Amino acid sequence: MNGAHPDVAQDYQQVPEDFLKHLLGTLVIVIGLVVAASLLFSYPEKQPLTVKAYATQHPIAFEQVLLRALDGQGQIANYGPPYNHGTGSVQSFVQARVGVLHPVNAATDFVLKPLRMAASINPAIAPALNRFVGASATQQAAWEAQAASALGHATLRGGSVIWPASAAGPLPQLLNAGLSLGRSGLMSGALTRNPAVFTRFDSQNTLLFLQGTPLQTNPATQTLAGPNWGIIHPAVNGYPAAWWMTVPTWIYQWPAVANSAAPDALALMIGFLFWLALALTPWIPGWNRVPRVVGIHRLIWREYYHRRGQVGSRHHERSPVSVRE
């Protein structure tokens, strides 16, 4: 009963209503708005970044991505749970405790397996691949270190990556073969390969392969980057995006969060506290009285207060009381 709630008015009338007409009306309004916007503006689509496009447009950088996957310096190679046992991107003990749920061995999955598949088409790759795989870990690390240095001085000639003379063993040949595979358009297939099923639902490895330098240096993603308020921006200018994420995106901008060792965990936890304050509004003393103090309700119920004032001042009458609860 309203009588138990002194902060709720009790003197109001019931007026006739056609609820179905109301619902149908709002549905027609939304359909009209949505169809009009779709006809006028279609919707934003930005061509995705493909492995082939990146390999074609950035051959040396592509080989560097392959090398970092191979030598463990890449972000995913050393990420940690849920992909592997690395430590590079572990932000909390909870993350560490979750363990490896979606195993990724960057060297094997991003480089060696795709190259093994390529070698079945181009047998010339096989000797270099066998030499690398058959070498000791120490030898592999030594070649990788030499390759990292040499690739920094590589040049492009006719679209090919020309390596300077180095002691990188089979790596120049292997990484050039990897580049050819990337340019062929076949590499994303090799990355998402799962011999247990023929369906290709899991795009994880293709996305994780591209998630570092390829996507982060893409000019089209710069407005989407975290420091630029990330997700609330569209990939195609002029369209709305996920603007309802403004609060968590704003939290990411706080220096204490942005400079933290665990920015994602911190931002999302603080964002959750904001939501909690919203959700628990009815039970937070003081905060739950803010609307009454602010007084915007007087505008929203202007006509109700107006009518009630008229009735009260002219005739000191009460409208018939209708209690709905």
Next chain:
Amino acid sequence: MANWTVATKRMAATVLSADTWLPTELPEYAQGFMYMLGSLTASSFVVLILSGVLLAMNGPASWSYNGAMHFVAATHFWAVQAFFFFMMLHLWRVFFTGAWRGGRGLTWLLGAVAFLVAIPTAFTGFLINGDLYSQWNAVQAKDGLNALGLGWVNLTNAGQMYGMHVVVLPLTLAAIVGLHITLVRLKSVVPPYPEPAPAVSLQERRGDA
């Protein structure tokens, strides 16, 4: 112990009654555009479900090679914009009218939960669209979930995101929104704050004089 069947029957008689769902009168204060915002949000959700079913029937990438499905995908995109737009206006309205008063705290809480669940529901839709925005946000947002120990939700797995977007999250959201609307119907919308009549009627007196 009370008879569960009797109690459920009694509750169902109220919850499922035509009087609850097809009211022919409403409180005088609950009129105008401000009181259309909840229905506009629910209507947007209906449009989202209808366009989403059409998209699901034709496959997740059908919009990329079929003109009709491209149009349906556009309606799905604008419907989610409408959904959040009206939901946000509805949120402002219910906040500034203290809509939790009079024993309506649970209605408010369910609305807040619906808002929270709507965010990943929309986000997983963006992820399965398959464009650059999908790629970027999948690889960026994964770090947040991983950091919170929620790595089993694999944002880079399009199959898992498809299931989340078309089954798990919309069903959850529909259930929460359904409960929210049921409570609104059972308890009606919150009456105004009791304001001292003279404060409002003073101008009227001057006008009458």
